[in-house]
Each structure stands twice: as structure tokens, then as C-alpha cells.
Amino acid sequence: MWLRLQGLNNPIASETDNKSMTGNLLIDSLISLAAIALMVALAWAVFRTPPGPVTQDAAAERLAFDEPDFRPQHWLIDREGRAVMAEGAGGDIALVSRLGLDLVTRRFPAGAMRVSEEDGALVVRPSDPGSRRLVIEADGAAEWARKINPAGAK
Secondary structure, three states, X not given: OHHHHOXXXXXXXXXXXXXXXXXXXXXXXXXXXXXXXXXXHHHHHHHOOXXXXXXXXXXXXXXXXXXXXXXXXXXXXXXXXXXXXXXXOOOOEEEEEEEOOEEEEEEEXXXXXXXXXXXXXXXXXXOOOOOOOEEEEOOOHHHHHHHHOOOOOX
């Protein structure tokens, strides 16, 4: 095709280079639609199950991998399994939450985390613009908010 546009002749190119799969537009369209439907069905079969909740065991395993020097002492676990927060021996805070199909961790030095308490839930507001606001609804969330950030707690 490129050679024809340039005014050159390609003796290797055949006359069927510009034709479709079968030569019939309707059949070609049906084949393409069937292939797309097959890909959608396969994606649905593989990814239809939503990921499970974030548990303390899953968070401890992920923290052991991502932050091997972090030793959790106290845990705050969201009722709906959205996130788990852990306080380390030195006052550091680790946050484990779900992002897509995987767990992600963030570690904050003591006093560097911005949190507040809203309606009995701990609200984490990261300072970097790429991170999302996270709400942890759990028993003891108000105490954690006062402990982490006394000025931000209501």
C-alpha cells in the first residue's frame, strides 16, 4: 500500500492485500463481534468476583513484605474491610488498603499523618494530590483520631 502511494510498484504484494477476511463485510463484522463478545465473556469469568475485604492477617502479611522493619502493635480494622491501620512500636502508622485487585501500603512517620474524626469514622486525608481520601469506620476510630492528630480530631 505504501509503495503504491509513492508511485512505486511492489511485485511481491498480491491483489488480496486490501481485502477483508472473507470478502463479505457482513460476515467479517459478525466474526469481529463474536471475538469481542468472547473477550468480554472471558474477562467477566475471570474478574467477576470482587476482591475480598482487607483483614488483619492480609494486612500483616502485606506489611511484612512491604515494610519488613515495621512491627505493628495496635490495629484499627474497618468494618467493611476497606482498610486496616496499624500503629508501630515507634509511633509510625501504616495504612493497608485495597487498590484494584491488590493491597497497597503507606507508612507515615509519627505525627506526619493528617486524620480527622467524622461521625465516628477516621478520615485519612493524604497530603499528596495523587492519593485518595480514605474513611475507616471502626470502633475506637475517634480515639485513634485524637491520638494521631489531636488538632484534627473533633
